[in-house]
Amino acid sequence: MDLNSLIPDNFRSLHNPTWIVKGQFVMFKKYEHIPVCFTEDDIVYIFLDNKIPKQIIKITKHLINLGIEFYFTTPELSNPKGIDDFEDTIIRHYLLSYAQKEFFYGFKKIEFDLIHNMVKWTEKENCFDLVKNNYEVINKKINTKHIDYYNNTEFYDFDKEIREDFQSLYRDIQINKIL
């Protein structure tokens, strides 16, 4: 697959291009070139990178329009040294990114189901058993409560809507698995 075809026409500019193909990656320039996606066996893998959430959402929308099979992965994989337990890391990164408000509201806006994509990827890699443990770890992290004793108030790191959505997320994952 030609990587140049993954860059939409309206992202190309003649002067000072921000989207380029460099080596095996499509990259976006923000201070430095940040890898956005790569292909393997005609499947596109997008780095779910919170440094450039708008660009990730834009390219996801473009790939949906093209009708190409794609999955997400962790930006750690762009490092040539790689990672040891990549299945665990990618599932954790999927769930953690789902809780980031940029991706949570961004994917909702383009009507894309990140969890469905994750379930599809776990089925492809035969690692659905790892989802539950990772879900429990991330769920605990998201519902962490901080208490301000001076003002007698409680606050959380994540929005209320995201926390409420995460409570029933495992049920959604199981429904996606059955369907």
Next chain:
Amino acid sequence: MRDRAWRRYVEERIVIRRLKAQCDHYWSWRGFEDINKISHQHPRIKDYIGTENNFRFKTHTTTKWDTYHKVKYSPNKGKGYWRDGVKTREKDRKLFFKILKENGLK
């Protein structure tokens, strides 16, 4: 010549310089945690994108030695010296809001 694109270019250049100065001296056995919660023992400039450091360096962007720590939109706030009598964007902005208020638009 010195339009929005030029200002953005200068701001970007200064932010890169500041981030570079920081990552040249950074080392920690725990590592620096970037926006994706990935730890880097020797962070590079791109690892700082989206973090508190990046936003702070972007906000405090002036090139004058005496306004180095001041905020972006009022670099010479309260300083009446060589900029007195000079037509500046800050003054234009103030005048614009004054006219809006006078006409009941703000």
